[in-house]
Amino acid sequence: MLRARKPQGQLVITIEQVAEARARFGDHVARTPLLRSHSFSRLSGRDVYLKAECMQRAGSFKIRGALNVVSRLEGAPVVAASAGNHAQGVALAARIAGSPCTVFMPTNAAIPKIKATQDYGAKVKLKGRNLADAVEAARQHAEKTGAKFVHPYDDELIIAGQATLGMEVVEQLPEVGTVVVPTGGGGLLAGTALAVKTLRPEAKVIGVEAAAAGVYAASMARGELVTDYPRNNPTIADGIAVTVPSPHVWELVQRHVDSVITVEDSQTMAALTLILERSKLMVEAAGAVGVAALLEGLIPDDAPDPVVVVLSGGNIDLLMLGKVVRHGLQASGRFAQFTVHVPDQPGSLAGILDAIARRGANVVQVDHHREGLDMPFGQVEIEISVETRDSGHAESIAKALAPYLARGQ
Known part of the structure; x- marks a missing residue:
């Protein structure tokens, strides 16, 4: 199992700040269900629960961090860049908080995700061929207009907001032994680990990345933050295809995360198909990587039961869903x-x-x-x-x- 070295930074996010973030949510953020999975327990030989964050408002965990940021701005305008879930989370948070919202998305962003972001009230601007181009355009917009740039993961308030998910897990299952978290930029992993380790120190927290974007797994193996990870590797799990890591996240990962592992796309597609078939839950590929790791036997043997696997999002294009299910059926x-x-x-x-x-x-x-x-x-x-x-x-x-x-x- 890969373990990190002792942290060197000074970032401090307390459980009181996480509780304060949750207090800001009111009834705007759902307390998503924790579901015992008899099917995945039998298939994996573990005691498995699914944290169905795919049932969250705007379709993913992103509303948690976004609302923790935007709710503090007293209606000031915000800008974000995203190809999907972060865009919808910020757009919904801005609508709740009464802030004008502009979202920059790559020109190849999925049409359903563009439409959903617009439906939440955001002004969408298509810019560049990839997320990096959209981020640069959003930063320039922020500098020009004074709008608050809402980063998808490299932000203390974002991490504290995402940490509310970990707090919920411990409240819903006080005896939790292991929490498995899909990992892209790492805000959800860092926040969940912080909350879980604070409230239940003996529990294990494991991040799961797509093999094409395994920047934190590589960092854990090297013992230092990898900043030259290959970019633009294709993966079906586009929602976690992040290869630019966060120093804030890395500091918390070193402190609270037990291991980070990777899964291949074929494993993810097979897992997504099984989730649809057995659990009747609509989950995007990025949200299925934890189940893929579980079914492939990649969760370390010393990670105790019960195991909670986070299904981090459910925003999947229906046209893509058909292709993924076909590949998943073939892989299995x-x-x-x-x-x-x-x-x-x-x-x-x-x-x-x-x-x-x-x-x-x-x-x-x-x-x-x-x-x-x-x-x-x-x-x-x-x-x-x-x-x-x-x-x-x-x-x-x-x-x-x-x-x-x-x-x-």
């Missing part, structure tokens, strides 16, 4: 695709379908290609999508089709 052996080459003559397709049917699989799609392919004369390519029970079932079908499978399958 519940869906398979085969490309076969057969003679272009009557009965060839029927023979392939019969071989699949005799093994109890359900064909959901068939694509038949004769033209435009670099294939020998008299051959045809067929792409077949099949519902399968598990990876072993898919392998048995692949074995049956082996004489016909296209090269590389």
Whole structure:
């Protein structure tokens, strides 16, 4: 297990400040449910609870930190930059507090997230091709207009607001043994760890990052903050695709976090699919990484039960959801695709379908290609999508089709 060195900084956020942040929420922030998961307990061999922050207002934990900042500004204008959840959290917080709000988003931001941010009352400006460009535009706007720039994670008030989630977990499950937290910029991890370790020092706190953006895991391994982590690595967990770490977060991570681990996209997609299927909860990929780590057996053995896994958000584009579920089913052996080459003559397709049917699989799609392919004369390519029970079932079908499978399958 990776452990950090002793902290060197002087950042102090007290549990009293966390309680004061929660007092500011009134009834504007939901106390999200903590749900015992029999399915994930059985699959992982642990005693598992899910903190359903995907049911929070604006669809994620971001409203907690944002409202703790914006509620102090007495209606002064605010500006933020985000591709998704932070934008919606700040926009909603600004509407609650009566502050004019401008949000800069990359030009490739998902249309549903742009629309949701606008619906919360923010003025959205599309700027740049990535989040870094949008952040720079937001900072320039703040300097020009005097609006308060609300950082998504490198801010003490943001961290104190996110810490209210950790306080809730301990109140809802006083005997909590381990808390698993999705981690991007790290504000949620730092705040949750601070609250949990203050109220229940013997509990473990574990951060989970996407492997493409594992900056805090790398920092823990190196024993110092990594500031040159590779950027712009693609990941399905775009909500935590952060590779610019926070000194404030790092200081608290060293002090309160037991380990930070990473998961691959295939593991995340499989976990997201299972959450939808077993828990009936709409969770985005970034919010599913903790469950992915749990199911892959990555939670350290010395992390005690009961284990609380935070589902940090549920803002997923429905078009993306279909793609993710398909990939998740394929990763877990519940869906398979085969490309076969057969003679272009009557009965060839029927023979392939019969071989699949005799093994109890359900064909959901068939694509038949004769033209435009670099294939020998008299051959045809067929792409077949099949519902399968598990990876072993898919392998048995692949074995049956082996004489016909296209090269590389």
